[in-house]
Amino acid sequence: MDFLNLLSLPMTTAVFYAIPFLIALLIIVFIHELGHFLVARWCGVSVDAFSIGFGKEIVGWHDKHGTRWKLAWIPLGGYVKFKGDANAASLPDAETVEKAKGDPGNFHGKPVWQRAAVVAAGPVANFILAIFIFSAAFMAVGVPVMEPRVDEVLPGSAAEQAGILQGDVVVSIDGEEIESFAELQQAIFTRAEEELAVVVERNGERIGLTVVPHLKEEPDNFGGKIRIGLIGVKHSPDGGVRFERLGFGEAVEKGVERTWFIVETTFRYLGKLFTGRESTDQLGGPIAMAKAAGDAASNGLFQFVSVVAFLSVSIGLINLFPIPMLDGGHLVYYAIEAVRGKPLGENAQEWGFRIGFSLVIMLMVVGTWNDLVRVATVWFGG
Structure with a gap:
């Protein structure tokens, strides 16, 4: 292989992963911002701009309400600009709020509960998108069903130590009913080194x-590592896997369960991270997300939309973190305003924004650094 061909490999790979990632991100960002937009309109807020991406506008148009809809050059996010917003932080002082009350279309003149509803609508829209995708997949393709039967117990495994035998059927784990081998795996995947109560049928x-x-x-x-819980049981491939299509009600219920599982798993990881039982090397940045989207796209539409659903939940959840600058930070400010009867002072909000911005940048740096380490491991070995 000559040098030019060697150089072309990373670029080809980057394009292969970048396109599905950008498509997934555009879908997620659009739905997130649409949530803000629709609830704002419902509350009578005038919307100046709806942008997918940041920076210079590529194309745009005005609707009949005067909102500028546009696509910008930097596709890593988006925003909705309401009437009265002066900056990206959208954090006015008490004087600004009082002046805005005379303007029915001004976001900052709306009651605190309406402003909170507008802000919360973005992450909620992400969760709804994930539930919709999972539900549609369960109706169209079905859920894989494999009996939670133990066909093999690995020597020295946690299952052997617990007394689980070949032929046992797992009925429940920690009181949660287990209906398939996949549910068995999910129940223990994030529960490493935790004592679990298991009921088997023998x-x-x-x-x-x-x-x-x-x-x-x-x-x-992608060259990194994940930490998982294993009990050392296997299900025979001869047992087969069948896909069971669900009706609308069951599919929605299963979609909600799958969405909640992602949320619960994320919180469990964060809890272990803060207690020192996990490390930050599992955090990923845009390269890791692009890799996941590219791999999923190569495996078909079903896998790709599943990754879109997963990323949608993750982005919605991250936006709810109580960090100034994110939606969750705004909700914290509104909660304080509701208790005090007036917003925090301009200096307090500005410092909160700076701290929040620093935290977000720190998380991005850590995730991107982990991505680069994984890329270097793949390209150069080690």
């Missing part, structure tokens, strides 16, 4: 056992 009899999943580090698809 020869027609139900037996209660206690199992502690072993912690194991597994390589991901």
Whole structure:
């Protein structure tokens, strides 16, 4: 392979991963901002601009309400600019709020509950998108169903130590009913080194056992590592997997469950991160997200939309973090305003914004650094 061909590989790979990632991101950002936009209109707020992307405008138009809809050059996000917004932070002082009350279309003159509803609508829209995608997939393709039967117990495994035997069928874990082998795996995946109460069915009899999943580090698809819980049981491929299509009600319920599982898993990881039981090397940045989207797209539409749903939940959840600059930070300010009867002072809000901005940049730097380390590992070995 000559040098020019060698140079072309990373660029080809980058394009392959970038396009699906940008498509996924545009969908997620559009739905997020549409949530803000629709609730704002419902509350009578005038919207000056609806932008997908930042920076210089590529194309745009005005609707009959005077809103400028536009697509900008930097596609890593978007925003909705309401009447009365002076900057990206959208944090006015008490004087600005009082002046805005005389203008029915001014966002900052609206009651605090309406402003909170507008802000919360973005992340909520992300969750609704994920539920919609999962539900549609469960109706169109179905859910894989594999009996939670233990066909093999690995020697020295947590399952063997707990007394689980070949042929056992797992009925419940920590009181949660288990209906498939996939649910069994999900129940222990994030529960490494935790004591779990397991009920198995053996020869027609139900037996209660206690199992502690072993912690194991597994390589991901991009040179990094993930930490998972394993109990050391296998299901025979001969058992087969069937896809069971669900009706509308069941599909929506399952979509809500899948969405909540992502939220719960994220909080469990963050809890372990703050207690020192996890490290930041599992955090990913835009390269990791692009890799996930590209891999999913190569495996078909179903896998791609599933990743879109996963990223939508993640972005919605991150936006709800109580960090000034994010939607969650605004909601904290509105909660304080509701209690005090007036907003925080301009200096307090400005400092909060600066701290929040620093935290977001720090998270982006850590995630991007992890991405670059993984890229270097793949390209140069080690």
